[in-house]
Amino acid sequence: MRKVLFGACALAALAIGVSAQAETVAVTNARILTAGPAGEIASGAVVFKDGKITAVGANVAAPAGARVIDAHGGVVAPGFFATGSLLGAVEVGSLGNDLSVNNPAIGASFDIQYGLNPESGLLPVARLGGLTSAVVLPLPVGGRGGEDYDQEDDDASKYTAGPGGEGSKSHALFAGTGAVIDLSGHETILTKAKVAMVVPFGRAGAGVAGGARGAEIVALKEALADVRAYMKNKAAYERAGYRDLALSRGDLEALVPVVEGRMPIVAVVRRASDIRQVLAFAREEHVKVILEGAEEGWMVAGEIAKAGAPVLLNPLNDRPESYEELAATMDNAGRLAAAGVTVALESTGGSARVRETRYGAGNAVSHGMSYAAALASVTINPARIFGVADRTGSLEPGKDADLVIWTGDPFEPLSQPTAVFIHGEAQPMTSRQIELRDRYRDLGRPLPPGYTHP
Incomplete structure (x- = not known):
């Protein structure tokens, strides 16, 4: 009945x-x-x-x-968020995607909003998992923690970041800007563009910068210094009366909101020591930062909380698949949330299995995360982190009617x-x-x- x-x-x-x-x-x-x-x-x-x-x-x-x-x-x-997903920008990963670019003039200026496909066959599948929104982020060299691509650092060896001149590919330090979309399949699915700038750190970032983590921090500082110089000397730059800058004009313009603190960077980082370096870099450069991956985040949870940095993570990542993840644990989400960190759970199975986001939330609860925190991590938290909480993410008067009726607890696999x-x-x-x-x-x-x- x-x-x-x-x-x-x-x-x-x-x-x-x-x-x-x-x-x-x-x-x-x-x-x-x-x-x-x-x-x-x-x-x-x-x-x-x-x-x-x-x-x-x-x-x-x-x-x-x-x-x-x-x-x-x-x-x-x-409706749940598919945070850090590939929805709208990929169908079958082996056949390519619209989330990465290798162009010396386009790095930070790469904007995924222009390649979104509202007719993607993956959107209806995601909706059947209770998802109504997605945060779509570019793929940096080395990939990201929440998706199903393996772009390990063989790719990074193709890039070198330096002070400019022939062969410089400082653009690879920046993967481009992400967007928030809805999963309605309407002609216009874009909710908000340019929500964050993706930057690889750790091993992948080191590969971009020539092989060493310290080299990447130096290269990033140089790049942001160039942006500030460009902001102060635009007129001279436009008439070719200024010194050479490593980044293209498009990339320099794209990084202005980052330098001004209006756009956060999504720092793809795994190791605890690298997380500390990212937090220090953000503090010194006065930029906002969101940590993505953070498999060893629980080890520095207090420092992350003190810095006010949100964390995007896959709650099922618990295997030491590299030396950057030796301390990975399924308790990560719960420990971070308990320390006061704003956590958003990423989709756990890549674009084709993003509907399983709710299973990841249920697993996080079974490993110490409170139910309320897990619910927030797939609803209001990603909405707040990416600047759309005034529109969606919770059931409140005045917000968009993005909601799902379930047969039971949405984190219970038998509920539909x-x-x-x-x-x-x-x-x-x-x-x-x-x-x-x-x-x-x-x-x-x-x-x-x-x-x-x-």
Whole structure:
């Protein structure tokens, strides 16, 4: 009987479709995980209209004329974030991606927003895992911790960063800027562009700088000094009356917000000693920093918290796959959160398995992270870190109606979403994979012509 009720709930949600933008919708009889100041509401309702939440609470009644969806005691939660994902910029990794570049004139100025594909077949798959937003970040030399590419430092040997001149590739110090997107599949999925500048540190950064970690710090300081010089002498630079700078004009312009403290860098770093160097570098250069990977972050949790640096991490990374990760542990997320660090959990299976983000959150809870912290790590925390918390990440009046109705606890693998809303619009509860399964489930049906004619 319960399955029938939830099936009806899903059908009702689909019937709303685009019309949800123009009518009032009330999801009632739900356990609500707001990820906001209201915390958890044991039984209540969420009301939204024109794509925005208008009311959330235990004593909220469906307005007159509203379309009512009875959750039948299920859970309503904010849509989850796929943080550090490849969504919208890759289909099959072995066939290439739109998240990396090797061009001497384009490093920091690389902007992934221009290559986003709203028709990607991976977006519907991610939505079926309760995801409604994604933070898409460029791939630096050496790869990142939250994705499924192996770009170890054979690639780094192609690059050298120096003071300028023939052969200098200082652009490789910077992978470019990321963006926040929604997973609606609309023609425009961009929520916010230029949210952070990705920079590889540790072994990968050392490879870019010529082989030594210390060389990268020097090269980065030189690059930022060039940016400051460029800012003060733009007129002379434009008339070719200024000294040579290692970076292209596009890269210099792209780094101005970093130097001014308006754009953070995402420092891809793993080892505890490297984390300390990154924090010191950020402090000395007066730049904002977000740590990504940070497999040994728990060892310096107090220092990270004191610096106010958020951390993006894969909660399942616990194997010492390199000398940078000897102390990796699945307790990492819980220990960092307990120390007061703002943690955002990355997708645990790369672009094709980003729907498993909720499983990673559940594993983090089983290894010491509080449930509230785990919920925040896939909702409001990434929204805050990347500057979209005024729009999404929690269920609060005035925010976008990005929410999911679940059959039970969303971190429990047996729970399933029965309806997904993005900007108040019900999303199709299917994907190409499901449609192919259904098409070929009955082999007695006539096959397409390609299967029967040579």
